[in-house]
Amino acid sequence: MSGLEAHRGLITLISVAAYLLLCVLVGLWSLRRTRSTTDFFVAGRNLGVIVTAFAIFSSTMSGFGFVGGPGLVYSMGTSSLWILTSTVVSAIIVLAVIARKIRLVAELRSCVSLPDIAYARYGSEAVRAAVAVVIFLGVLGYLATQILAMAIVLQGVLRDGGLLAAPSLALCVAISCSVLVFYSVTGGIIASVYTDLIQGAIMLVAAVLIFASAVGAVDGGMSEITRIIAADDRGAMGTWGTFGMLGGLSWFFVFGLGVIGQPHVVTKYMMIRRVRDIRHIVPLGVAAYLTTALLWVGIGFAMRALVLSGAHPPLATPDAASPEFLQTFTHPLLAGVVFAALLAAIMSTADAFLNVGTAAIVHDVPAAILGRPLRRELLWARIATAGLTVVAAVVALWSGDLVALLGAFGWGTFAAGLVPVVAIGLNWQRASVPAALIAIASSLAVNFGLRLGGVRLPYGIDHGAAALAVSLVLFLGVSLLRPGRPLPADLDAVLDL
């Protein structure tokens, strides 16, 4: 065993500690730059190209991508590639459908959140409140998942680093949430996007190096990995993996179209300095996301081949693919960087959710109920950020460890609830208030009803995809039957630009 190998756990612990310290420093730096709720929620609408592109891609590539994704490839073969292969087309849809419109409406109506945008579009407090409820429910589930993933990663790091023999999950939740809350409370979205920049850079470097390690872990590279997996289960390396055709296509649908309903992604376009920057932000974000996705694919396939060839014992759970690969098949220094990247992927998504969830709680719900914003809204935003984290942490500790499935659940909730109402609504004059309310209600009823009722759709069709299809049909149908009234002249002119 090399000298470095003997200290693998300590190296990882130091890397992770350095990364967490960096997050705290960014929080302190951004404290002085956060003077208003506009700074706290939309960074003063002054973000540049690189910061925004990195913020978008690192918020999208969550713990789901670093842990759940490789786990899906390990257990289902190529099935989850249907999620990844929707990336480019989904980015084009964002560019065409929502990016510039959301930015323009945000400036025209001084919006700081997606429910604000919905209110500006429909002129209805009911729609604003319904969008806020969708966001709150989605954020709670997704944030809880991220917190749980953060704690599981930290638990391993503390144990293997020799700092604590058996750290409890609750302690790890407390430590990781403390750092997250610190920079999210002090710097709001400014701290979030600048930590995203650092987190994104770490993720990019780690993904490229890990992909090279993964392909190199099996003699013969990708072709040999493919051969080993196909020899065991030909379907696993086919077009649909083991999930099946309609299951894969339903993922392509809900992830490809659903991105325009993800509040943590689309609200970033409200923060950009200039509309014309969109043409650079979108391709840069796509390139960074696809590069990072190499880790998802590389580890998943390599780990499956390594287990099948007897080079590694079978995994206890598919989600163990990433941690096991990093501990066993990577250089200790690289493992340290990747564990920091893994935490970065999780935290960058968590801080984005915290921000949109806090906006829903302290800005949108009071506006919908009271008809005015809260006094000292910035103070309440900071308190709500901490409070929301505590609530999500409590949920996380009781929800088990199904990282991948809960990640897909959150995505589907946002997609079904918000794609028709916000994305299509900003592009279609006939969209009406009843259509928006029915679409949101049906999306929640279908998505939650199917999952809570334990209903399995035929052929592995995703619940979120079914909910999105239902809400789209109802939204279009009701709007056609009962179109909305004309928009205010200024909004109409802006949406027509």
Next chain:
Amino acid sequence: MLQATGEGGGPGWAGWVVGLLVLTLMGALIALGVRRRARRVRRLVWALMGGHGLVFGLLMLAARAYEAGEAAGFGGFPAPTAWLIYGIGLFPVLLLALMVRRFETAFFDDADQARFDEILRRAAADGSSGPAPDDSGGPAPGGSFGPASARASGAGPPGGRSDAGDGAPSP
């Protein structure tokens, strides 16, 4: 066999229908986002989405051949999986390049920015929009705090709330 989780993928015709329907929906959304006067860009969008549909068709044919035992492949993967990664996944890069290159024609140019600035000036003069809020949480001097306080202060959006109605406020 390692953790196979499949449950059957559905009849073959359903794959064709669902796949082409999803691609058509995506194309329609992209075309909806391109402004009306950029007709040439819209035509190119449909042409490239048609190409994407063609790639999907090739994938479906390759998948059928793979299931029948054919072993051909390229790029390190069996043929249908290679079509998925390099075709379905990366073919839209052409469309993205078009969108980026024709951004001003298709979406937003300097004249649009000037029109938007003018709309903002008029909206500010009418009191239907305003500067960002300060930390007090109340309306900033000389302006409103977004839609909520704008309505509370009797400013924009013009027409007020319309919860009971069936659409956005009238001008």
